[in-house]
Amino acid sequence: MKLYFNPQSRAVIAKWMLDETGAKYDIAPIDLQKKQNRQPEYLNINPAGKLPALVDGETKIFETVAIGLYLGDKFPAAKLAPAITAPERGRYLSLMVFSTSQLEPALGDALGKVETMPQRGWNDYETTKDLIERELGHGPYLFGNWFTLADIMIGSMFIWARMMNAPSGRPKIESYVDRLIQRPLAFKPPS
Numbered sequence: 001m002k003l004y005f006n007p008q009s010r011a012v013i014a015k016w017m018l019d020e021t022g023a024k025y026d027i028a029p030i031d032l033q034k035k036q037n038r039q040p041e042y043l044n045i046n047p048a049g050k051l052p053a054l055v056d057g058e059t060k061i062f063e064t065v066a067i068g069l070y071l072g073d074k075f076p077a078a079k080l081a082p083a084i085t086a087p088e089r090g091r092y093l094s095l096m097v098f099s100t101s102q103l104e105p106a107l108g109d110a111l112g113k114v115e116t117m118p119q120r121g122w123n124d125y126e127t128t129k130d131l132i133e134r135e136l137g138h139g140p141y142l143f144g145n146w147f148t149l150a151d152i153m154i155g156s157m158f159i160w161a162r163m164m165n166a167p168s169g170r171p172k173i174e175s176y177v178d179r180l181i182q183r184p185l186a187f188k189p190p191s
């Protein structure tokens with residue numbers, strides 16, 4: 001497998017997921033300043049010209065969530081994703097997709113001080129945080145004691161917010177972030 005990577009990008013999320021699987025892979029560095037991500041060679045892998053992307057033999061995957069879903073299924077022994085037949089599977093898929101389709105744009109609205117228009121498909125950030133707090137329940141992870149790739153996807157959004165000096169303001173979410181960044185393979189905000 002080859003991960004197209006730049007440390008100043010969402011590719012750090014894909015790298016964390018890959019590292020948690022324990023799989024061997026190569027890093028293909030992409031220089032965003034030099035716009036290597038906009039060269040035809042790379043557009044052939046990710047037509048949107050964005051990082052990350054993963055290549056596994058003949059398989060090319062772009063979108064961070066898609067990479068996570070692929071890895072969770074490819075490495076069942078790592079137990080980072082419920083099996084297709086498991087009762088937790090539906091909630092897992094939902095939370096994975098929710099991370100970038102609702103949480104990320106809600107956070108983006110809040111950081112950009114833009115009023116959320118629910119007709120665009122996501123709720124405002126405060127409502128979204130309420131949902132995450134409910135989903136966390138008593139924790140420590142979204143599936144209780146079971147750490148999954150959904151924790152990486154959801155948690156990364158809040159780690160990123162902390163890196164932007166915009167912590168969630170929710171003690172429950174921030175202690176979740178503390179737990180996640182204590183994991184040895186997680187990317188971390190500078191201390």
Ligand SMILES: N[C@@H](CCC(=O)N[C@@H](CS)C(=O)NCC(=O)O)C(=O)O
Binds near residue numbers: 065
């Ligand atoms: N929804 C996409 C977002 C990807 C994305 O926006 N990547 C940024 C880096 S974090 C990028 O490649 N920007 C460079 C550019 O647009 O030229 C995903 O999760 O993969």
